[in-house]
């Protein structure tokens with residue numbers, strides 16, 4: 364287990380875009396050592412919530428804390444929180460290794476981290492190729508490698524299995540489970556219920572901006588699809 368444990372605490376978080384109430388009074392915690400699935404229909408407010416936790420969207424009201432600190436006030440955020448968001452932009456002319464090296468240098472991390480995360484996401488063979496030539500799955504692996512670079516205690520992933528092949532999805536599942544077993548907190552937004560059901564300890568279901576269900580999950584007894592359909596009907 365890690366020496367310092369960090370959780371995510373979201374309290375009465377709301378965000379309006381003009382007349383659209385994208386997130387409405389949402390409160391939840393993500394405990395260390397767990398995988399929490401963040402589920403909900405298209406447009407329910409998942410990405411907006413994750414972006415508020417990461418300080419990329421300013422809440423209309425409410426708070427989102429990493430441990431006891433808002434993301435934007437963390438001393439060296441890359442070492443606390445790793446994030447994979449939708450449609451990550453990379454410089455197409457850089458190699459995967461160069462991209463990671465830029466991040467590593469900016470954050471003052473150990474040079475050995477680059478090879479380590481490349482290995483973790485199985486991109487070592489492609490490390491010196493231009494990102495412009497990468498497939499969607501390879502970009503997704505690079506986004507995950509970037510999130511892992513600072514060896515963070517909290518992982519926030521928006522649709523991380525997007526573009527991954529079956530081997531990649533299986534790897535991701537094992538990886539997220541292992542990450543939580545080490546005492547880290549994992550919050551993962553997904554539409555692939557069958558995938559997340561096998562590894563999540565907890566589900567948060569959001570619909571039309573409101574948190575409509577929180578449930579503990581057990582691998583054998585929970586029918587996540589049923590829970591989801593019921594909560595979002």
Ligand SMILES: Nc1ncnc2c1ncn2[C@@H]1O[C@H](COP(=O)(O)OP(=O)(O)OP(=O)(O)O)[C@@H](O)[C@H]1O
Pocket residue numbers: 380383384385403404405406407408409410411412
């Ligand atoms: N920058 C923005 N400006 C205006 N409206 C926005 C903005 N970002 C999100 N919204 C709106 O907020 C609502 C929630 O969107 P959000 O992207 O958080 O949903 P989501 O649950 O992540 O959806 P999906 O599963 O389709 O990715 C939607 O109605 C969306 O149109």
